[in-house]
Structures are given as structure tokens and as C-alpha cells.
Amino acid sequence: MDSNLGINNTALVTPYFIPRQSKKKRNLGDGFIKAAIERRIGEFKSDLTFSTREEPSKSEVRRLISAGTIIIGGANMLSDDFSPWPNFDVDLLSDDRLRFFPFGIGINGIPKRNRGFTRKASEIIKGIHRNIEYSSWRCPNTVSILEASFPELKGRFVMTGCPVIYDSPIFQKQKFHEGIKKVAVTITERDDFFEREYLTLIDVKRNFPNADKFLVLHQDFRPKSFVQSALMKSKDKVYLRRIEVLHQLARDMGYSIIAPKTELECRQFYEGIDIHVGSRLHAHLNFLSRNKRSFLTYVDDRCLGFSEFYRFPLITPGSLEEHLDFDFEIVRGKVFESWRNMRKFLKQLPGVA
Known part of the structure; x- marks a missing residue:
């Protein structure tokens, strides 16, 4: 079930990387997500990997534009002020050369962070879907919130599960x-x-x-x-x-x-x-x-x-x-079910058969 195909010119923005001046502590779970995405589409180049916690410089934005395809890979990023990175320029979403793909993102989960999307977050979510057909979200509750907020995009928020759950052993049908x-x-x-x-x-x-x-x-x-x-x-x-x-x-x-x-x-x-x-x-x-x-x-x-x-x-x-x-065979059966959704999402990405 693992992909051996790499994507040579795809960028990743991830919370796994912490800006030097930040007091945040690195969460290994975000690294698990990064590694799981790479199992699907190939390893990301270091110069095309950025932090969701830091606004990219002008030269980094140029690299992102050159990449064209940008994966947003994190855990609980979908809050009311959702954005790929701080001070995100919504005008980037008008550039036909750019495609942003949320990949397995979930709701923040803290009630005060999921009360209703800000105007800018709404523009970002709508703008992302102007250039892609499907986005990937990690659980039904996340999809429900999105579909309630953006009924015109219903069917395009795909419940893929988290990429971390898809490693070869669980597909082999051997006893846990x-x-x-x-x-x-x-x-x-x-x-x-x-x-x-x-x-x-x-x-x-x-x-x-x-x-x-x-x-x-x-x-x-x-x-x-x-x-x-x-x-x-x-x-x-x-x-x-x-x-x-x-x-x-x-x-x-x-x-x-x-x-x-x-x-x-x-x-x-x-x-x-x-x-x-x-x-x-x-x-x-x-x-x-x-x-x-x-x-x-x-x-x-x-x-x-x-x-x-x-x-x-x-x-x-x-x-x-x-x-x-x-x-645990109950879980395995559900993994096969959500894997069909993940395949539906993955087929949009360059280099994925």
C-alpha cells in the first residue's frame, strides 16, 4: 500500500517545525503526520518544507509559487482563524499556478477555537477549493463543521482519516x-x-x-x-x-x-x-x-x-x-473503508497513480 513515487517539486507546510524564536515545544505527532504523507507521495525536499507557525519570507514565497503544489499537513489546525501560516496573503489563492491541499487536518477540538470561522478563514477555505477538487480531513466531525459552514462545497471535503493510520501492516490482514x-x-x-x-x-x-x-x-x-x-x-x-x-x-x-x-x-x-x-x-x-x-x-x-x-x-x-x-479487526475494516476516500484524494496529486 505504500507509494514508491516521489514528488520532486511539491512543498509542505507543517507545524512540526518550530521557529527559532518560538517558545512552543515540538510535537512528535506532527512529525508522524509528515512521515506518513511522505509514505504516500515521496520525501519532501528540505528547501520546500516550511512551518505553519511562521510567515515565509519573500524568497520563500517565491519557492512556494515555483513549487505550485503545496501540502498543508498538520493535526488540529482547523480553528476559527484557519490559515496555512500567519499573515497569509489571500491574494495567493487567486494565482492559478498554486494549489493548496489540506491533508488529513482536523478540528482544533477546544470549543472556544471552533465557534465559527472568521471572514478571512472563510475566504481561505473557499479560495483553496477554487483550484482543487477535493481536500482531505481527518474525521467526520471535522467534515460536518466544514459542510455546515460551506454548504456550497459539500462533497469536496473528503473524510480520509489521518495518514498516520495507513502503514503496510494494517493492510496485510494478519492478526493484531x-x-x-x-x-x-x-x-x-x-x-x-x-x-x-x-x-x-x-x-x-x-x-x-x-x-x-x-x-x-x-x-x-x-x-x-x-x-x-x-x-x-x-x-x-x-x-x-x-x-x-x-x-x-x-x-x-x-x-x-x-x-x-x-x-x-x-x-x-x-x-x-x-x-x-x-x-x-x-x-x-x-x-x-x-x-x-x-x-x-x-x-x-x-x-x-x-x-x-x-x-x-x-x-x-x-x-x-x-x-x-x-x-481490533473492527478497526481494520474501517481503515479499509476510509482508505477508499484517501485514494480518491491522493489521485489529484502529481505523480500519484
Whole structure:
């Protein structure tokens, strides 16, 4: 199911790359998305890869125009002020040489960020579809919001799922791996995370007492130096302290803490892991794509559309045991269903048969 075809002159804008001056922490999940898109259409050139978090320079805009085809690849980018990058020039969408393709993007999921599109965001979404037939969105809830806001474009927002779920093993119809010797737990350090994630660590320890257990950080919020720590605001220090306490509690329970520096390092580490439990959606999708069992902890509505379509359970701390016999073949069947939509979208892209 993997494509061996490359696209020599296609650009990518992705949140995986963080501007140097930004205080944001890189999210490995965005890197998983980038890698999954490359499995479909080939590797992106470094000089044609840009950040959604930073306005491109004039010379970079010229490179984008030269590329012609621009993939927008991110996770929860569809908010009320949706834009490929900050200060986006809507006039670019009038250039017939340019085609922007949203690829597996989902709703922001935080209610205050999905109340209704701004005028500029509406212009951008309509403008994108002047030059393409279909766009790719990751869950039915995302498509529903778009179709309600832009009824004239109904049928052109394609529910493709996230590209991360489409890796070769899940298409091979082999039984899902049932090993339990090595377990990875992921956490989402957002809002009131502490109790949820602490109870998840306890739940995993109780259900897999003899397994090697790893706490894998998809975002490492720990300061890189004493200077960074000293310059932190008081509220940030309180937040960091909660993370440090959670890490220590994990160590006390026998977990090893793993902080991969890149998505590739993380995915390679996961190859040696039998099962995943936790709140990082793209870790969950990665395991499923590799024919391995995974149980996703509910954090917010970003994951609801996925759960409802692919029919996997959402776990609350303490409920893992009752889901351990879940039939993952249900998920595989739904992956084949959404793959048909993904193929429909992919056929528009240059070099994809």
C-alpha cells in the first residue's frame, strides 16, 4: 500500500517545525503526520518544507509559487482563524499556478477555537477549493463543521482519516499483535492533566505488572538549561513542577522515561514495543497502523470523531481491563473503508497513480 513515487517539486507546510524564536515545544505527532504523507507521495525536499507557525519570507514565497503544489499537513489546525501560516496573503489563492491541499487536518477540538470561522478563514477555505477538487480531513466531525459552514462545497471535503493510520501492516490482514512484554504509555500535558495521567500509569502497572514499562514523551517540556529554567515565569514553573512530579511517580512505579528527539527516533523505538496505552492520538494511530494493539485515553473532543468512525473505545483511567479483549479487526475494516476516500484524494496529486 505504500507509494514508491516521489514528488520532486511539491512543498509542505507543517507545524512540526518550530521557529527559532518560538517558545512552543515540538510535537512528535506532527512529525508522524509528515512521515506518513511522505509514505504516500515521496520525501519532501528540505528547501520546500516550511512551518505553519511562521510567515515565509519573500524568497520563500517565491519557492512556494515555483513549487505550485503545496501540502498543508498538520493535526488540529482547523480553528476559527484557519490559515496555512500567519499573515497569509489571500491574494495567493487567486494565482492559478498554486494549489493548496489540506491533508488529513482536523478540528482544533477546544470549543472556544471552533465557534465559527472568521471572514478571512472563510475566504481561505473557499479560495483553496477554487483550484482543487477535493481536500482531505481527518474525521467526520471535522467534515460536518466544514459542510455546515460551506454548504456550497459539500462533497469536496473528503473524510480520509489521518495518514498516520495507513502503514503496510494494517493492510496485510494478519492478526493484531498480542504481546505484552513491553508497554508504552503516552501522556498529554494539557490543562488539568495530572490526575488523568497519574491514574493511567497506575492502571497500566496494575494490568501489566510484569511488563517493561516506558513513559514516552511526545513533547518534552523540561527546560534545556539552567538559564531557561531561571527565566521561566512563575506559572510556568508551577506547570513544570507538576510534570516533574508525574515523571518521578512514574519512575517510582518502575517506568523508564523516554524522550525521543525526532519522530523517526520515536517510531523506531515503538517498533520494539508490544502495546500502547495513553493519550497521544498519533502514538495510538501509529500502533494501529503497525498491527499492534493500542488503547487511547480520552482528553478532549479532538479524538471523538476518530473513535466514532473507527469504532475503537476511548479509555478512562481505571477502565483499561474491561477493554483488553476489544476486537481490533473492527478497526481494520474501517481503515479499509476510509482508505477508499484517501485514494480518491491522493489521485489529484502529481505523480500519484
